């Protein structure tokens with residue numbers, strides 16, 4: 001085996017010699033478009049705000065202080081925990097979680113349906129799923145608003161059918177924001193689950209049925225563990241952008257559905273803005289997401305036998 | 307009581323008839339083999355018994371009970387799948403205990419039984435491994451243990467040995483046969499390998515193009531094939547074009563290529579052009595034999611020698627000789643006379 005190990009070593013070295021230059025463009029892209037902006041945000045969050053937007057290069061913790069510490073309306077009370085932004089964060093997490101659950105509930109059967117069609121029609125179904133997403137997200141969100149407003153087709157239709165007496169108040173509710181998020185990110189749930197189901201070996205379902213498992217037991221014990229990577233990928237792809245979304249909450253929601261995305265968005269707009277505070281909020285959000293992902297990855301690692 | 311009665315079962319996929327009016331009775335406590343070339347409908351028949359496919363016509367009875375209305379998970383039948391289909395996220399022991407858990411067997415009892423099944427297939431020490439960490443042969447044993455653990459009335463095996471290498475395959479043949487005898491469970495074993503079928507089975511059903519050709523013991527199938535397909539498919543044989551001149555008292559007078567006449571059982575055939583089967587090991591060199599042939603080649607097979615000879619009309623005839631010091635081996639080019647042993651020549655239906 002010594003010879004084999006040695007040749008494996010040289011192969012590894014040759015591989016690295018070829019792979020490094022080939023990987024360089026990828027590293028550059030990641031560096032310029034991902035690492036650099038995050039570093040920039042990190043630095044900005046520690047700078048002093050300039051009155052009409054922008055920053056002054058004076059390092060301070062003021063942005064984080066504003067986020068976490070409350071000193072009364074006039075800043076003269078003993079410091080306590082500031083709940084305003086934590087509440088917005090909590091609401092955003094809750095909204096994003098709900099949107100993810102909704103996307104999963106609809107996305108899983110959809111993905112299952114597509115993956116179990118004959119090979120030739122699958123491409124068509126996938127294509128149909130992506131068609132609405134050729135239209136800009138803003139336009140789609142606005143059209144959703146038209147659809148569900150008091151004198152929109154949904155309410156008018158329901159009233160014409162005599163199912164309701166007056167229009168359902170949908171716009172400016174949590175439900176509307178949920179619909180918006182669901183509509184914005186559904187394909188991000190469908191596609192990874194589709195990929196996982198397509199790889200699933202249906203002989204396993206037959207084996208389970210052969211061994212006296214019912215349909216639901218088979219789904220829970222055999223199918224779900226097998227397609228779980230797809231579900232996790234889909235959940236992350238829906239949850240993370242939902243958490244930072246601002247179009248759906250802005251256009252479809254109201255003051256009660258104010259989310260992190262809108263909070264950050266406002267800090268970088270016009271003279272009301274506060275760049276360091278927006279940067280700090282973004283950094284806190286990113287840290288939370290990272291911690292959640294790391295905890296999840298660790299839990300995965302433990303669950304798997306050596 | 308018979309374990310399985312299959313009556314007039316057909317199965318069509320669109321215009322394709324995968325099973326065509328198959329009727330078959332499989333006795334209890336038997337090693338029963340479905341044998342046939344790839345695509346003849348063996349898997350389809352197994353899947354109909356297991357409940358994964360609905361029959362288009364006919365009925366299947368299990369221990370006297372019609373099972374048409376039962377879903378796969380309600381049939382007291384377990385399957386060893388061709389690619390094993392082990393649950394990849396469960397340990398070997400969890401795989402083996404799965405069927406027992408689904409049947410509601412308490413944990414302590416299913417642990418004990420899973421351990422016993424793993425011992426039976428010599429895998430006790432691998433109970434905590436994941437399937438991906440096993441070799442092909444080991445996976446095959448786990449699949450076997452998993453299917454046997456719930457004590458099914460019938461075990462269905464779909465070419466379970468085909469993914470193994472030759473040595474392992476041969477060892478597993480004996481083990482499977484032994485397992486069947488130990489457990490007393492009826493095995494329905496599918497294979498396209500006639501040697502496998504001959505060495506393991508109590509009874510064999512030969513299939514071709516969705517139809518049943520012949521059912522019988524290994525000996526019956528080998529020595530008394532009912533038609534040309536069975537004779538050709540099982541073992542090696544010489545098929546000669548012959549003319550049946552007349553039939554009297556169940557025996558036919560047959561004109562061989564070259565004009566010599568012999569007499570053999572009529573096998574229900576009337577006068578006319580037919581085919582005659584003679585196994586290579588049941589034909590010998592004999593001065594004055596009815597078949598005149600020229601030796602073309604001598605093939606060395608270890609324990610045996612195979613003579614490739616040709617009749618005047620061009621028909622090839624294989625002759626198998628034992629490789630012993632006393633055997634006189636004719637050189638290529640020699641003219642010889644061949645004689646079938648008594649009872650070796652069999653007329654075949656087409």
Ligand SMILES: Nc1ncnc2c1ncn2[C@@H]1O[C@H](COP(=O)(O)OP(=O)(O)O)[C@@H](O)[C@H]1O
Nearest residue numbers: 319322324342343344345346347348349350351
């Ligand atoms: N799901 C199916 N759809 C269409 N044709 C099928 C299907 N399953 C099997 N067949 C056809 O039925 C015939 C018998 O197949 P199968 O039972 O798998 O053969 P075997 O197991 O003997 O190799 C084959 O010609 C195969 O192509």
Ligand SMILES: [Mg+2]
Nearest residue numbers: 345348349350
């Ligand atoms: Mg098959």
